Amino acid sequence: xxxxxxxxxxxxxxxxxxxxxxxxxxxxxSAPNPYRTVPGVWxxxxxxxxxxxxxxxxxxxxxxTIWAVDRCGENNCVGHDDxxxxxxxxxxxxxxxxxxxxxxxxxxxxxxxxDGNVWVVDARGSEExxxxxxxxxxxxxxxxxxxxxxxxVAGRTETTLDQPNDVLxxxxxxxxxxxxxxNRGGNNRxxxxxxxxxxxxxxxxxxxxxxxxxxxxxxxxxxDGLLYVGDRANRRVQVFQQDGTFVRDFYNMGRVSGLAIHDxxxxxxxxxxxxxxxxxxERGIRVMDLDTGYIVAFIPDPSPxxxxxxxxxxxxxxxxxxxxxxxxxxxxxKYILR
Numbered sequence: 001x002x003x004x005x006x007x008x009x010x011x012x013x014x015x016x017x018x019x020x021x022x023x024x025x026x027x028x029x030s031a032p033n034p035y036r037t038v039p040g041v042w043x044x045x046x047x048x049x050x051x052x053x054x055x056x057x058x059x060x061x062x063x064x065t066i067w068a069v070d071r072c073g074e075n076n077c078v079g080h081d082d083x084x085x086x087x088x089x090x091x092x093x094x095x096x097x098x099x100x101x102x103x104x105x106x107x108x109x110x111x112x113x114x115d116g117n118v119w120v121v122d123a124r125g126s127e128e129x130x131x132x133x134x135x136x137x138x139x140x141x142x143x144x145x146x147x148x149x150x151x152x153v154a155g156r157t158e159t160t161l162d163q164p165n166d167v168l169x170x171x172x173x174x175x176x177x178x179x180x181x182x183n184r185g186g187n188n189r190x191x192x193x194x195x196x197x198x199x200x201x202x203x204x205x206x207x208x209x210x211x212x213x214x215x216x217x218x219x220x221x222x223x224d225g226l227l228y229v230g231d232r233a234n235r236r237v238q239v240f241q242q243d244g245t246f247v248r249d250f251y252n253m254g255r256v257s258g259l260a261i262h263d264x265x266x267x268x269x270x271x272x273x274x275x276x277x278x279x280x281x282e283r284g285i286r287v288m289d290l291d292t293g294y295i296v297a298f299i300p301d302p303s304p305x306x307x308x309x310x311x312x313x314x315x316x317x318x319x320x321x322x323x324x325x326x327x328x329x330x331x332x333x334k335y336i337l338r
Contacts, residue, residue: 134161
């Protein structure tokens with residue numbers, strides 16, 4: 001058996017909850033990879049512009065087009081008020097729509113709701129510049145329809161957020177925000193709003209117990225309306241009812257930065273696992289069958305090494321092709337079913 005196979009099968013012990021018995025988890029790095037990578041830069045930005053870091057990708061409700069956000073050729077948009085950052089691409093990587101110039105500090109999370117509206121999270125901000133610590137709802141044409149949080153103001157109240165990570169809009173219009181990017185000292189909560197932006201409730205605090213978080217970095221919702229939270233620094237995914245009731249958790253997806261659900265499969269971008277941070281786990285995109293809980297596919301990180309992985313954001317189109325929004329390599333990558 002090769003070293004890679006041995007690592008993929010080794011048991012990794014992680015704490016399931018504060019005071020709980022350690023849980024044995026297979027890293028499952030040896031699952032098959034049924035995808036091939038589209039070579040080169042698949043989605044070109046305008047005017048020969050190069051991609052910056054990006055962790056934001058989602059698909060339109062029909063799965064035919066792809067939305068992604070660029071951090072202005074760098075890893076933030078401060079000083080680049082002339083650059084559009086939100087882009088809609090067709091499946092060939094051609095730009096259909098673009099907007100968002102001068103509106104963001106550090107765009108971080110995205111969700112496209114059932115009506116095609118585009119929700120973008122701005123995770124860092126400045127009160128002086130009047131931007132950041134917000135979630136902004138756009139029409140598909142780029143008109144601002146709603147804002148959550150107070151521009152440039154970090155806090156933990158009903159009207160403020162502090163480095164929010166991701167946003168998800170449920171089919172009934174309720175809005176969920178994963179709030180708190182720092183490992184320690186962050187808000188580490190899920191905030192729920194009504195469709196008009198009215199604060200409804202929240203749950204979570206810093207910790208490793210059930211319903212606690214250490215960077216709620218990614219959100220997804222299954223067909224039963226259960227909310228999946230990528231609890232990154234705790235190396236797990238937690239699942240909740242929409243009122244915050246804990247349902248279950250699992251540890252076989254790595255340090256999750258991005259989540260997507262398609263055709264009853266959970267796609268998780270493990271962006272930070274390493275020998276030091278998550279022994280035995282290799283970075284990449286894992287695919288879990290939600291009926292069985294088994295990892296059925298694994299797309300290895302195409303450029304291993306460095307502090308973080310390439311794919312932090314992940315999305316799946318209506319043909320089952322996978323898109324990775326890459327921080328390290330600074331591009332939007334496409335994986336096609338073989």
